[in-house]
Amino acid sequence: MTPYLEVPLRLVVLLGxxxxxxxxxNKVKAWVGGxxxxxxxxxxxxxxxxxRKGVVMSTLASPGFIAGPAVAWVAVVAAIVLLPLGPAEAPxxxxxxxxxMIYLLALARFGTTWAAMETGSAFEGMGVAREVSYAVIxxxxxxxxxxxxxxxxxSVSLSAMLAPAPGAGAVLLAAGLFTVLLAENCxxxxxxxxxxLELTMIHEVMALDHSGPPLAVILxxxxxxxxLFSLLLVEAVLPLGGVSAPVALAIIAAGVFVVTIGxxxxxxxxxxxxxxxxxxxxxxxxxxxxxxLLMAWKGGxx
Amino acid sequence: MNTALSIAVSAVFLVASLICxxxxxxxxxxxxxxxxxxxxxxxxxxxTSAGTWVFAGTGSFCGQRLVFEVDALSAFFLVLVAVxxxxxxxxxxxYWSESAHPRTARLGRLWWSVLLLSLDLVLLARDGVHFLxxxxxxxxxxxxxxxxxxxxxxxxxxxxxxxAASHVATLCLFAFFVLLSERTGSWKLGPMxxxxxxxxxxxxxxxxxxxxxxxxxxxxxxxxxxxxAPSHVSAVLSGVTIKLGIYGLVRFTGWLxxxxxxxxxxxxxxxISAVLGVAFALGQHDLKRLxxxxxxxxxxxxxxxxxxxxxxxxxxxxxxxxxxxxxxLLHVWNHGLFKxxxxxxxxxxxxxxxxxxxxxxxxxxRAMPWTASLFALGAAAISGLPPLNGFVSEWLVFLGxxxxxxxRGPMAWGAMPAAILLGVxxxxxxxxxxxxxxxxxxxxxxxxxxxxxxxxxxAMRGAMLVLASACAGxxxxxxxxxxxxxxxxxxxxxxxxxxxxxxxxxALGAAHVVLALLAGAAxxxxxxxxxxxxxxxxxxxxxxxxxxxxxxxxxxxxxxGILTEWFGWILRPAVHREVDAGVxxxxxxxxxxxxxxxxxxxxxxxxxxxxxxxxxxxxLQHGRVQxxxxxxxAGIVALVAVVAAGTPP
Numbered sequence: 001m002t003p004y005l006e007v008p009l010r011l012v013v014l015l016g017x018x019x020x021x022x023x024x025x026n027k028v029k030a031w032v033g034g035x036x037x038x039x040x041x042x043x044x045x046x047x048x049x050x051x052r053k054g055v056v057m058s059t060l061a062s063p064g065f066i067a068g069p070a071v072a073w074v075a076v077v078a079a080i081v082l083l084p085l086g087p088a089e090a091p092x093x094x095x096x097x098x099x100x101m102i103y104l105l106a107l108a109r110f111g112t113t114w115a116a117m118e119t120g121s122a123f124e125g126m127g128v129a130r131e132v133s134y135a136v137i138x139x140x141x142x143x144x145x146x147x148x149x150x151x152x153x154x155s156v157s158l159s160a161m162l163a164p165a166p167g168a169g170a171v172l173l174a175a176g177l178f179t180v181l182l183a184e185n186c187x188x189x190x191x192x193x194x195x196x197l198e199l200t201m202i203h204e205v206m207a208l209d210h211s212g213p214p215l216a217v218i219l220x221x222x223x224x225x226x227x228l229f230s231l232l233l234v235e236a237v238l239p240l241g242g243v244s245a246p247v248a249l250a251i252i253a254a255g256v257f258v259v260t261i262g263x264x265x266x267x268x269x270x271x272x273x274x275x276x277x278x279x280x281x282x283x284x285x286x287x288x289x290x291x292x293l294l295m296a297w298k299g300g301x302x
Numbered sequence: 303m304n305t306a307l308s309i310a311v312s313a314v315f316l317v318a319s320l321i322c323x324x325x326x327x328x329x330x331x332x333x334x335x336x337x338x339x340x341x342x343x344x345x346x347x348x349x350t351s352a353g354t355w356v357f358a359g360t361g362s363f364c365g366q367r368l369v370f371e372v373d374a375l376s377a378f379f380l381v382l383v384a385v386x387x388x389x390x391x392x393x394x395x396x397y398w399s400e401s402a403h404p405r406t407a408r409l410g411r412l413w414w415s416v417l418l419l420s421l422d423l424v425l426l427a428r429d430g431v432h433f434l435x436x437x438x439x440x441x442x443x444x445x446x447x448x449x450x451x452x453x454x455x456x457x458x459x460x461x462x463x464x465x466a467a468s469h470v471a472t473l474c475l476f477a478f479f480v481l482l483s484e485r486t487g488s489w490k491l492g493p494m495x496x497x498x499x500x501x502x503x504x505x506x507x508x509x510x511x512x513x514x515x516x517x518x519x520x521x522x523x524x525x526x527x528x529x530x531a532p533s534h535v536s537a538v539l540s541g542v543t544i545k546l547g548i549y550g551l552v553r554f555t556g557w558l559x560x561x562x563x564x565x566x567x568x569x570x571x572x573x574i575s576a577v578l579g580v581a582f583a584l585g586q587h588d589l590k591r592l593x594x595x596x597x598x599x600x601x602x603x604x605x606x607x608x609x610x611x612x613x614x615x616x617x618x619x620x621x622x623x624x625x626x627x628x629x630x631l632l633h634v635w636n637h638g639l640f641k642x643x644x645x646x647x648x649x650x651x652x653x654x655x656x657x658x659x660x661x662x663x664x665x666x667x668r669a670m671p672w673t674a675s676l677f678a679l680g681a682a683a684i685s686g687l688p689p690l691n692g693f694v695s696e697w698l699v700f701l702g703x704x705x706x707x708x709x710r711g712p713m714a715w716g717a718m719p720a721a722i723l724l725g726v727x728x729x730x731x732x733x734x735x736x737x738x739x740x741x742x743x744x745x746x747x748x749x750x751x752x753x754x755x756x757x758x759x760x761a762m763r764g765a766m767l768v769l770a771s772a773c774a775g776x777x778x779x780x781x782x783x784x785x786x787x788x789x790x791x792x793x794x795x796x797x798x799x800x801x802x803x804x805x806x807x808x809a810l811g812a813a814h815v816v817l818a819l820l821a822g823a824a825x826x827x828x829x830x831x832x833x834x835x836x837x838x839x840x841x842x843x844x845x846x847x848x849x850x851x852x853x854x855x856x857x858x859x860x861x862x863g864i865l866t867e868w869f870g871w872i873l874r875p876a877v878h879r880e881v882d883a884g885v886x887x888x889x890x891x892x893x894x895x896x897x898x899x900x901x902x903x904x905x906x907x908x909x910x911x912x913x914x915x916x917x918x919x920x921x922l923q924h925g926r927v928q929x930x931x932x933x934x935x936a937g938i939v940a941l942v943a944v945v946a947a948g949t950p951p
Contacts, residue, residue: 054836094806120745125856132733133864143725
């Protein structure tokens, strides 16, 4: 398949499926809680409705209030295009693309936090401060995880790093990356997406003053980011090197489904942590990735 | 036009600028910019042609024969001097104008010319005496530029601290050059890799050049000097003069043999500077002081690259060392560009509002859209975000570190922590610059000064625009600047280090271009959609509170609270709190500030100890003749006793 055809195809599939994930999570939570819950496609309905709505903008906000979410969305989408899908290499793979992916996520953070700071609200300032602070440890964990894959495969390109069978540290890596996924996507126990108290939120509070199409872009971007982290986790842990493309795609889809259900179960069974203990949990995630790195190192030397 | 001609033209113009600095403002501006343009041209010619330009004069200066040389490494730094020096001169003509500063504007121009000439002398000199001469003159010129506004006591204090610290550095360099010339028998500088006995001199050079570069913990002079200098001076100090410390380090590690542990020490200093530099920056409430601490951070990133270049020498000049060194060198350019841009932006803010205190600013984008957007671009660049130049150099350093870790040698034990901490540094820098942009430019104005701000003039705006486009240009076309960087890295130790072009550099540039286009298109599309959907303005959601004020916004201190708490062990913030705990509390107050820990907790106690010891010794000399006679008698008795005891029976 030519890249000109492949990139749009991938984008349509990935961006189209991304809003499914929050729907599945909510369904799992409802199921565990004994409720019927919102439909799985609820986010699609929300996005469609928001896209048709008008925009209410803070009197203090500059054009960056609209530009921030747009830049963040592009950054997340660009990051997900860099991911390979099993044996199907990324359409745009090069040495060092993994670093670009990590820094594109940082660019997305810059966009969303910039837009949040536009409103001059203390709530949003609070959310932004938490987001950028916790991201520091999450970044350390991601770099350690990526290093472990790089050391294990001797490569600095995502397509080669995610392909082979995982080493002895796969369990540690999975646990570490799953925790980072929860933190980066602002899920329980780091943040509660369902809370109605501004003081306790991270991600939701940053979007408090957004409405209409910009809010739709923020919500969709968040769903794509969740899909990206799930894909990264599944491909880093499962051995996808030797299987054929359709099988690999099926495995990946199943893996992402399992991760999503896992997120839903965590949200149903755990309460949100106090903010003071969030750094501790994140540090634990970092340490797990670090031990995965050490095991990758040890595995290669033996 | 060849290199010799452009350098001669540049010299003539710069000397001419010295003459017209005090009486002809326009002529000065033209000669400086013209001279620096010629210098840029000459340096670019050297960088593109892979040759070196040597001038061996017949005359002598200060007892030494005049020998100048421009190789790729010198040319690399000459480019930085030319760009930032020229842009700063243009900005300064609007910022430190005759009308606003009648007493010091002329002096500012004069010292600017002296600074540029002496910086060039350091870069061209191939003789120890001339090098030291240039070094001392540029230190003094920078001192006079820092203290242009010397009516204010904190400026004088910052100036003295700078002068004292710089002279400690100069003292180390004196010792370095004297020992070098004593062992080699001449003051001539050049490659002398055969003399292994010269290796220990590296430690002297590290202290001397490290002090100039502002490596943690030798950075004590840097924050106050950069914060209190006029902003165009801060830009050139931070963008160029501290890079001369890096130049010295790179130059002399290239020419002289180094101890085996040199690379590791440089890497360790780099990592410490990077992480702690940004941690200290997070604790600052003063906009320019915060930017100054980011210089410490970026010097750290540069040193990580240079250090791995040094480490690679011990491993057969492996390619990862070459990539890391190239990344470090490119970061020299990049940091010079975006830090100068940020300081000029901070200067415009100071110019418009009269304050550097971030908790008195806010909402400036409305009055200063140009400054706000250019500052934002600089902030994104310094945070290492794609598609700008900061990411390109950090990407190269990262690539070197990942390759070093993947090669599974002992260097991986350094590369793995360095890579993780470099990532942490990037995330911390992002946090810090979201804070700066959010508190200074966004939200509501926190004081009348911020409310009545105004946009800066065309000269200042133009200067910032040039730097911003250079930042974007390097980000979008990294493959275009690679040859220059590679030549400079090659000239470091020719033939000893493999400097191979990462084959994916073009792909990275293409990705950046695509990203920039897509981001532009998305912003345009979303803005169009939003305006078509009907836009209504309303107050920010305030949770139903009826009387919000601008002071309720998150401030710089509260924003960084979580992170400064994590680094509390070294930042040691001073908190003053008066809260009335009664049933009907009166007004309370809370103030916090982060002192310069190394200066306050290490250097000042040490200084006090020295002063106390000296004071105790001084008590012996008080001008009373009787006591002096007593000393004499006691001395003679002691001598007699010694002689008597020592005499053989």
